[in-house]
Amino acid sequence: MLKIWFTLFGLLASAFVYAEESSMTLLDNRFRVDPTIEQITFVVYRAERSRPVVLVRPDGKKYYAWRKPDNVRWYQEPAMDIISIDKPMPGPWQAVGKVTPKNKIVLISHLALTTERMPSRLFQGEQIKFTARITSDDQPIVMRDFLDRVNLLVTFTKYVENEASLIKEARPIAHKIGDFADDGIGLDEVAGDGVFTVSLNITPEPGKYRVRITSGNGVFLRAQEQEVLVYPTPIQTTFIQSRFEGKEHMVAVSGEKGMIEPGSIAAQIKHLSPDGAEYVMAKSAAEEAERVLIPIPYNGDIGNYSWMGQAFATELGSGRPLYFPIKKQSYSVLEEVDIAETRRLQEEERLKQQKLMEEMRLLEMREEKRTKTMIMIAVANIVVILIGVAMYFGIGKLKLRPKKEEMPEMQLEMPKK
The missing domain is CATH 2.60.40.10 (Immunoglobulins)
Known part of the structure; x- marks a missing residue:
């Protein structure tokens, strides 16, 4: 395995506006960390699809991508390791991995995010x-x-x-x-x-x-x-749809009183027609005004329209500029309706429904009367049948019963037998 030593000094040249890369071909798998370094990050380039390197501290302790202390952060890719160490041990470190002539280590000291x-x-x-x-x-x-x-x-x-x-x-x-x-x-x-x-x-x-x-x-x-x-948002957007051809639609963008600086509101609206035509209109509020009205042409064409935009304002008190995107919204323009004819048709439909309901009620009444009649006839037939059955059994019993004057003779004749 090829080897080379290099130190942390001279890795980043302060004479340039941008920090330069500190990298050398990995002829050796060792690098030295200066005692003054509080945090260091190094990028290790290795063979494609090779295993992550193994870090060896100056005292011989090993760090692995899957087993490391809390002060070591390890990001790995198929051909790269990015390792950050807080308070690294000073002295010679070793990166053990698959070495190719294209491999190199880039050291970055005092890495900071602001x-x-x-x-x-x-x-x-x-x-x-x-x-x-x-x-x-x-x-x-x-x-x-x-x-x-x-x-x-x-x-x-x-x-x-x-x-x-x-x-x-x-x-x-x-x-x-x-x-x-x-x-x-x-x-x-x-x-x-x-x-x-x-x-x-x-x-x-x-x-x-x-x-x-x-x-x-x-x-x-x-x-x-x-x-x-x-x-809560201090900007309210309202779309006012025109009902008459030649009269414009309006988009009203207003700011909440006490939150938005008067006269600071500006808005841009993009309007899309069913045929793909695009109309863009921008407007600013008048001095001390708390809202702005943006007109959108209305030509009376039938179809589905959409609009979106952006609103700008200034926060009252802090003077901070504010930006609010306006989400896409849609509306439709339908054919003009003859109100008188619609009402006439609605009245005809109402009368038709009313007549139908009356006919259904008559049918129900007739059906109910017929049902009652059938029940009465059935009950009467049952009563007649019951009376007939009762009479039949009653007459039969009368025929079988012997007469009173014949009883003694029957008793007298019995001993003779």
């Missing part, structure tokens, strides 16, 4: 730009392989007093509301400059929350935590 201070008062529905910076020795890191794997995210957790003292099952659940990116897309200004940007949509319900910046891959532990209050 973020902006989030406003202590947020509004539900608003969207804010939030940035974080990753530095080494107070210089931005521009190593693409490392930045692409940092995986920073923002979570909101419902505020609970003494949360750390609660058992795990009783603690509130953290909800992710945004991921940082350093890709130059969206609100991120420059790709790969070490400045991470996230567009946060404040979706949680109003209340008090703990905001945490964390790393999903373990390179960083919790980097920042603060408490914020989420208030």
Whole structure:
């Protein structure tokens, strides 16, 4: 196995605006940590699909990706390990792994994550730009392989007093509301400059929350935590639909009094017609006005329409600029209805239904009368049958009964036999 020694000094040149990569071809699997280092992160490139390296401290103790102390954080990929160590033991460390000529170790000392201070008062529905910076020795890191794997995210957790003292099952659940990116897309200004940007949509319900910046891959532990209050949205948007051709629809965007600075509201609305035609209109509120009305043309065409947009305002008191995306909404334009003809048809239908109900009631009455008659006839027949049966058995008994004057003769004749 090829070997080479290198030290931490000279790894990051402070003479440049951006911190330079400190890397050398891995001819040796050893590297030295200076006693002044409080935290170090190193990136190990190894053979594709090889096993993670084994770290050996200066005293011979071994660290593995699956077995390590709490001060070691380990992120692994098929051809890379990113390992961060808090308060590393000074002296020569050793990384034992599958070595190829392309392997190298990049050392990053004093790795730090700093973020902006989030406003202590947020509004539900608003969207804010939030940035974080990753530095080494107070210089931005521009190593693409490392930045692409940092995986920073923002979570909101419902505020609970003494949360750390609660058992795990009783603690509130953290909800992710945004991921940082350093890709130059969206609100991120420059790709790969070490400045991470996230567009946060404040979706949680109003209340008090703990905001945490964390790393999903373990390179960083919790980097920042603060408490914020989420208030109900101070911006109301109303769509006023026109009923007459030639008269415009209206979108009213208004701010809550005492929360939004008068005259600061501005809005842009994009309107889509059934045929795909697009209409965009922007307007600002007049001085000291607390709402703005945006007209949308109405041409009377039948079909389904949609509209969306964005609203801007300034928070009263703090002067903080606010931005609220307006979600897509829809409405329909139907054929004009002849009210008089509709009422006439409705009245005809009502009379028809009424006549039908009367006929059904007559049928029910007739059926009920017929049923009663049938029951009476059945009862009468049963009574007649019963009377007949009674009479039959009564007459039979009379025929079988002997006459009184014949009884003595029968008694006298019996001895003769």
